[in-house]
Amino acid sequence: MSALALVGHQFRYDQKAFWRNPASVFFTVMFPVILFLILAVVFSGEKVDVRGGIEATTYYVPAIMSLAIISATMQTLAMTLVIAREDGRLKRGRGTPMPPWVFIAGRVGNSIVVALMMLVLLAAIGALFGADVPWDRLPAILLTLVIGAASFCCLGIALTAAIPSQDAAAAIVNAMLLPLYFLSGVFIPEDQLPDGVIAFADLFPVRHFFDAFMDAYVPAGGPAVSWDNLAIVALWGVAGLLLAIRYFRWTPRSG
Amino acid sequence: MSYGATEAVRGIDLDVQRGEVFAFLGPNGAGKTTTVEILEGYRRRSGGEVSVLGEDPERAGRAWRERIGIVLQSGRLDPYLTVRESLDLYAGYFRNPLATADVIGLIGLEGKADERTGRLSGGQQRRLDVGMALVGDPELLFLDEPTTGFDPSARRQAWDVIAGLRDLGKTVFLTTHYMDEAQRLADRVTIIAAGRIVARGTPEDLGDRESGETTIRYRANGREVVVQTRTPVETLHELTAKALAGGEPLEGLEVTRPSLEDVYLELTAEAAQPPAEGGVPS
Numbered sequence: 001m002s003a004l005a006l007v008g009h010q011f012r013y014d015q016k017a018f019w020r021n022p023a024s025v026f027f028t029v030m031f032p033v034i035l036f037l038i039l040a041v042v043f044s045g046e047k048v049d050v051r052g053g054i055e056a057t058t059y060y061v062p063a064i065m066s067l068a069i070i071s072a073t074m075q076t077l078a079m080t081l082v083i084a085r086e087d088g089r090l091k092r093g094r095g096t097p098m099p100p101w102v103f104i105a106g107r108v109g110n111s112i113v114v115a116l117m118m119l120v121l122l123a124a125i126g127a128l129f130g131a132d133v134p135w136d137r138l139p140a141i142l143l144t145l146v147i148g149a150a151s152f153c154c155l156g157i158a159l160t161a162a163i164p165s166q167d168a169a170a171a172i173v174n175a176m177l178l179p180l181y182f183l184s185g186v187f188i189p190e191d192q193l194p195d196g197v198i199a200f201a202d203l204f205p206v207r208h209f210f211d212a213f214m215d216a217y218v219p220a221g222g223p224a225v226s227w228d229n230l231a232i233v234a235l236w237g238v239a240g241l242l243l244a245i246r247y248f249r250w251t252p253r254s255g
Numbered sequence: 256m257s258y259g260a261t262e263a264v265r266g267i268d269l270d271v272q273r274g275e276v277f278a279f280l281g282p283n284g285a286g287k288t289t290t291v292e293i294l295e296g297y298r299r300r301s302g303g304e305v306s307v308l309g310e311d312p313e314r315a316g317r318a319w320r321e322r323i324g325i326v327l328q329s330g331r332l333d334p335y336l337t338v339r340e341s342l343d344l345y346a347g348y349f350r351n352p353l354a355t356a357d358v359i360g361l362i363g364l365e366g367k368a369d370e371r372t373g374r375l376s377g378g379q380q381r382r383l384d385v386g387m388a389l390v391g392d393p394e395l396l397f398l399d400e401p402t403t404g405f406d407p408s409a410r411r412q413a414w415d416v417i418a419g420l421r422d423l424g425k426t427v428f429l430t431t432h433y434m435d436e437a438q439r440l441a442d443r444v445t446i447i448a449a450g451r452i453v454a455r456g457t458p459e460d461l462g463d464r465e466s467g468e469t470t471i472r473y474r475a476n477g478r479e480v481v482v483q484t485r486t487p488v489e490t491l492h493e494l495t496a497k498a499l500a501g502g503e504p505l506e507g508l509e510v511t512r513p514s515l516e517d518v519y520l521e522l523t524a525e526a527a528q529p530p531a532e533g534g535v536p537s
Contacts, residue, residue: 096391
């Protein structure tokens with residue numbers, strides 16, 4: 001098989017395993033949908049004072065999309081790669097002629113495809129709640145998604161080096177991401193957060209990705225592509241990539 | 256060959272012939288896994304020369320990996336893929352894989368082909384491990400303690416699978432701490448203890464080792480007498496001469512040669528004596 005066919009082969013089986021795993025289907029697919037439905041129902045009719053004032057439901061579409069994309073990439077990769085590492089599956093794979101990067105490429109491909117599906121799913125559900133799909137901004141939305149997804153994939157792979165065991169994976173990933181979602185305005189609209197909180201959240205990539213996604217998705221003044229936010233997200237991604245290259249390990253930490 | 260700060264194995268000199276089942280036998284912590292991981296290319300060695308299928312495993316590439324199959328000591332498969340899917344996935348990594356259905360037959364999992372691997376028993380998972388190593392149709396298979404922790408019937412089934420590998424013409428490098436496993440499966444056995452080789456030969460040769468003590472038992476005046484000797488012919492001659500002269504029969508006379516198990520325990524106990532040469536856990 002050519003290298004590309006080999007990546008496709010690996011991807012096919014990663015997809016099967018992803019959709020059969022109840023934890024990944026619930027946390028990556030169902031959870032963002034449920035979260036959006038709750039927020040859309042609770043805050044329906046309210047306005048959020050950003051971008052010149054928008055409906056709360058319109059606000060939460062790009063907010064929960066950002067969360068879903070980070071979940072499909074960083075969170076899914078960090079958790080499934082640690083499990084595969086500790087199960088000895090990464091080590092086993094290295095004993096075959098398959099180039100190691102093919103394995104990673106298959107997983108990254110899986111994450112990006114799931115992220116794209118979540119974009120479509122949440123856009124459709126958002127439209128039911130009156131958040132129109134901004135078709136004319138599709139190129140900007142896809143560009144933002146691809147840069148964000150790739151960067152958060154790199155961060156997820158890098159994060160595996162800091163996770164010692166399967167049991168620690170969910171705890172460490174959630175301990176990092178959940179507070180950042182709150183501080184970045186993903187759960188609580190940013191007009192209700194003190195300035196200091198946003199300034200603090202600005203130190204991390206979640207806030208910049210959400211901001212870029214909001215610019216791409218909500219047609220309220222300003223260009224659709226937020227280059228400065230995307231540049232910061234991409235820098236985080238490159239840093240993650242370098243850390244991953246240096247510290248990623250294929251053999252189990254335990255046993 | 257060392258791993259971390261402790262030298263795990265030293266002065267190991269192995270020579271495995273094409274088409275044989277070679278058993279590398281030793282107690283836990285003897286350095287078996289360290290050695291086999293050096294041969295598999297997983298670990299760097301601090302010294303010495305290694306050639307596996309004509310290449311140095313540290314530098315060997317994809318073409319070499321096409322020719323070997325590895326069963327690691329521990330490891331789980333993706334629990335959400337079936338037996339058939341797991342084998343198909345690995346078959347895709349190799350240029351000339353065996354047909355998945357044939358591999359399923361060789362490992363005796365015909366009835367479980369569409370079962371998810373997470374639902375297999377420990378013994379079935381281990382046989383699938385062997386299948387995953389076999390599906391690339393390698394010339395050489397490494398099996399690191401393939402039956403540790405098995406119940407007797409699962410071991411018997413695993414042994415049948417391994418014996419079948421020899422019939423396929425594969426070379427098998429088997430590590431084990433079970434003597435009966437080496438005796439049952441191997442053409443040649445090398446015994447390692449505390450990082451050093453203490454014996455080598457066919458299972459029969461090792462059982463006949465001259466160094467082992469012969470045990471002579473008999474009853475005299477209703478009491479059991481046990482004599483351990485390295486010169487059984489002379490000792491027996493003396494005993495029987497005395498018995499004939501004195502008119503006292505050696506009741507229940509029994510002469511036992513050391514079994515392979517005795518030899519193994521004796522050798523590994525000897526090697527463990529100097530505590531300075533401790534191995535690392537394998």
